Amino acid sequence: MSPHAIVLCVTLVLCAPSTPAFAEHAGLKNGAASLAAGKYDAAVRQLSAAINSDEVSQNDAAKALYLRGLAYRKMGEPARAVADLGAAIWLGLPESDRVKALVNRGLAYQAAGLSQEGEAQLAAARKLGGSGAVDALIAE
Numbered sequence: 330m331s332p333h334a335i336v337l338c339v340t341l342v343l344c345a346p347s348t349p350a351f352a353e354h355a356g357l358k359n360g361a362a363s364l365a366a367g368k369y370d371a372a373v374r375q376l377s378a379a380i381n382s383d384e385v386s387q388n389d390a391a392k393a394l395y396l397r398g399l400a401y402r403k404m405g406e407p408a409r410a411v412a413d414l415g416a417a418i419w420l421g422l423p424e425s426d427r428v429k430a431l432v433n434r435g436l437a438y439q440a441a442g443l444s445q446e447g448e449a450q451l452a453a454a455r456k457l458g459g460s461g462a463v464d465a466l467i468a469e
Contacts, residue, residue: 356376356378356379356393357375357376357379357389357392357393357396359375360372360373360375360376360393360396360397360400363375364376364396364399364400364403367403369400369401369403369404370404372396372397372400373397373400373404376393376394376396376400377397380393380394380397387420387421388423390420391416391417391418391420391421391422392422392423392426394413394414394416394422395413395417395426395430397413398410398411398413398417398430398433399414401413401437402414402436402437402440405440407437407440408437408441410433410437411434411437411441414433414434415434417430418430418431418434427457428454428457428462428466431451432450432451432454432463432466434450435447435448435451435454438450454466
């Protein structure tokens, strides 16, 4: 076998996706599907498995935390929603989801009886995404 063939084989082995990475992706995808279907308990379990995976990337962890935060808010668990949404923002949630996370975090704070903190989150969302976008999200 030539040296180039050996290098190619080693590169292919090292770059091939591993099973845990595939499982993590599936957990994130399945969790998002469960959330969309209104199966919040299942979504929390699936997203938690994705978050706790050894192979989870920072971006996927942020997305899974964001989605799990939404599930917790829908389940009436505002403290958990606030924690997950805050962690998702801190990890670097993409800007396209950051406004939604801030709005949902503000609503979760309000549901927990912390209206001042909720208003601060909504103000931050308005600053980032504009009042029209925030008002549309609140109306949902």
